[in-house]
Amino acid sequence: MIVASRKNIRELKEMLAPYRRIVVLGCGTCVTVCLVGGEREAGMMASALRMTYRLDGAEKEIRDLTIERQCEDAFIDEVWKELAEADAILSMACGAGVQALAERFENKPVFPGADTQFIGVLQEQGVWTEKCIACGQCRIGSFGGICPLARCAKHLLNGPCGGSFDGKCEVNPETDCAWQLVCDRLTAIGEERRLEALVSPTDWSLSNEGGCRKIIRPDQRI
């Protein structure tokens, strides 16, 4: 899932200052799971903004709504009327959701209420960790199910840097050394031989480095 973190209310207050009718729009997918932009958090944000503006004596109409997914038009349509009536929209979704809204409402300001961080997993309750950088050419199979591009601070593909200590990364001692994990994992599944194979360099043109990507599936087109 996409993991995000909440923006500071003071920053949002300044951003939304010129607008009177504001809709805080939550998203029921990734940001709900990472507890940043779901129904509850959108409610919290709307309440916080109403209070902070009230302290300044500013007249605002701030309400919150939540849809299943902000990155799909079909769900945006469900609240089209309410959003159309707003002067500005504060999206609690990831960057994709914010942009989907901005594309649908050409003449309406749309602001992000969250900072999108990474593609990751819920490691344990309240802890999310990055697992994927969406490089566009997944080779995790060569590394026993662990991605060194996402999890090694130096993005090394052909073995460890030699700086790890007690299985921890020298860049951040709180992070596991990705290559320690790769070696342990390949040993556990009896595929140590994979460590001897040379892995070719990453073709970054397939990632976002090559520009904004697009996937077209003719079989799915109508």
Next chain:
Amino acid sequence: MPEFEPRILAFCCHYCAYAAADLAGTVRIQYPPNVRILRVPCSGKVDPLHVMQAFESGVDGVLVAGCLEGGCHFQEGNLRARRRVENTCGVLDEVGIEPERLRMVNLSSAMGRDFASIVKQFTEELRKLGPSPLKNGARHREKIG
């Protein structure tokens, strides 16, 4: 001018603080009538959204009262409540409301006297802090309106 009487909302756990408040009443211990008690099945049930909405509705202070640490009926609902309260204090600070207006306390069902003294102390502290700044904001708006 009459002394400011703060309005306090107390989320009280059914198994401890609510029983402590009940005990205080049973043994006739006086405590300020400023507090309104809302019984919850566990302090861990208190949603930060409810706390925000309480402040938005105009209360001057919110107490979240759970069991003594280690004594939660649901293992660690009170520990989670404390972390949520601390986080919500941060949100209130960003909003511009004094975080001191929100407090987590731990009690057992036998601590009726302590419940009364916590309410007394919190009421006094809120008197010193004055009315919720949201009320001032509202008054300001009425004036300029």
